[in-house]
Amino acid sequence: MPDTPNPTGRLVVVDPYSSGSVLARRAAELHGLDAVAVLTPGTLPAALRASYPAGDFAAEVPFTDVATTAAAVEALCGGRPRHLICGSEPGVEAYDALAEHWGLRPNSGPSEPRRDKFLMQARLKEAGVPYIPHHLGTDTESIVAWCAGSGLDRYVLKPVKSFATDGVFFCADLDEVRAACELLFARSDLSGVPITEILVEERLVGPEFVVDSVSLDGEAFVVDMFRYEKETVDGNPVYRAMASVDVGEHPEVVAYVERALAALGIDNGPAHSELILTADGPVLIETGARMHGGLGPKLVEASSSHSLIDLTLASRVAPAEFLERTRVRPTLRRGVVECFLFAPTAGVLTANRIAERCGGLDSFLFDTCAQVPGDRIEKTVDLITSYGRVVLAHEDPDVLARDTEYVLALDRSGGLIEVRPED
Structure with a gap:
């Protein structure tokens, strides 16, 4: 590895998805940097993959292992890159490994507790920081048994590497715990990895x-x-x-x-x-x-x-x-609210009235709802399947509260979109 960084100063972004998609363009605007994307393996949802702005990057490198990936990046940068940043949750561990390899202001201690939610709670406990009572299970019966003996009356179950509320279940009794386990162990997490471990916690x-x-x-x-x-x-x-x-x-x-x-x-x-x-x-x-x-x-x-x-x-x-x-x-210059919109069923959009019914609000800032009749809509069951957002902003909190309730009430009553359910 070269002793000096690349004089041209490239920024490496690991998994530039979601909000991390803005980093390359903003780095070019503010700091005159061009960027290289490092993409970790995994089967991500289409909406997340679509957020990757390939055109903002000079090159991209698939993450395999630290040595191979680092060598490929260095070949593109003419040496060790100057700057490295993590763009989204799936890339946390790869980012940590590359930061350590290059000595680019790495984080300290093991990387796993920054991604694995069970290890995260265990680390808080070890450090004397208030944590959630928790248990790690690899099969349904052991999880149900732990819940039965825990003395708790409400539980949260999730994959250990859940994000975007994927696979998170609120359970009020042991039957619900069992049903959630059976659903989770039969599927993969949002990164495409089969779920073999489930974190169980007290619902606070x-x-x-x-x-x-x-x-x-x-x-x-x-x-x-x-x-x-x-x-x-x-x-x-x-x-x-x-x-x-x-x-x-x-x-x-x-x-x-x-x-x-x-x-x-x-x-x-x-x-x-x-x-x-x-x-x-x-x-x-x-x-x-x-x-x-x-x-x-x-x-x-x-x-x-x-x-x-x-x-x-x-x-x-x-x-x-x-x-x-x-x-x-x-400090806050004005209040802002993001309203997450629900589709109660999957189907085909037949009407979109969001701009018509929300665009004239005093606090309306923007929406993300560009769907047109004929587009398919998924039933909302997590953050990824929310079909859109209405964002409000205003200096007067009363105006903001009024408009928020108006948008959410319309959404609950079916006043923003119409969907023809699937047969």
Whole structure:
């Protein structure tokens, strides 16, 4: 491996999907960098694969093993690349391995607890950070037996490497636990890997928050905070709305996230942490060592004094700039809400009235619903199968609350789209 980085300064992005798809273009705009994509193997959903902007990259390399992949990247860059960043959840472990190999501000400790949700909770426990009571099972009967003897009355089951709410089940009794196990063990996770292990946890009670942070050399800076509203569809938790929260409103959440990131060794770059604010304080559901997925970073741009995208890049590309920008705590310029739209059944779209009925709202910012009659719509059972978003933003919280309820009420009543069910 060369002792000096490539003087032309290429950025390597591992799995530039979802929100990570913006990183190459933004790096070119802000820092004059071109980019190489490293793509990990796996069978990802079509919607996630479609988010990859191949035209923004000078080249792409399939990830096989660290040595082979590093050699291929170095051949493209004329030596060790200067900058490396993780674009989305499937690439976390490959990113960690390459960062360690090249000495590009790697995270500390083992990589697995930053991806495996069972190991994540175990690591919190070891570090003395509040965690969720949990169990790892490899067969249905052992999982049911653990639940029966746990003393708990509500459970969450998920694949150990779940993301985008894939394969997450809320269960209220042992029959529901058994049914969820049988469904999960019969399928693969969102990355296309057969499910052989299931994480079982206590279902915590309290409001759910997501916290986005960016770290540099072990110092975490919380950039933004949102509160989730979810509903349950066929036992699966599904996002319904995500509303911005001023970071200064919950210092206890900020302090907890800093402890969790330290325990997990997320020392450099972005992290996306989801937690429950219980009666006893915050408890982590999970953390992703990458940016908020989907529209999250765009919502931060629309509402906050700080840019999650730009800080993420600065932490990897321009550390001095990062330190300068993070001297001041972020504040909300206006509130923003992302409304997640539900399709109650799969079928063919016969009418799309979203622009007509939402576009004139005082807080309307944009929507992602370009479907036209004749397009196929999936039943909404998780984040990936939500058919679209309506995003609202306004300085007046009363206006924002009114418009949010209007959009969600229309969606629940079938007033935004019409779908002809499949035969």
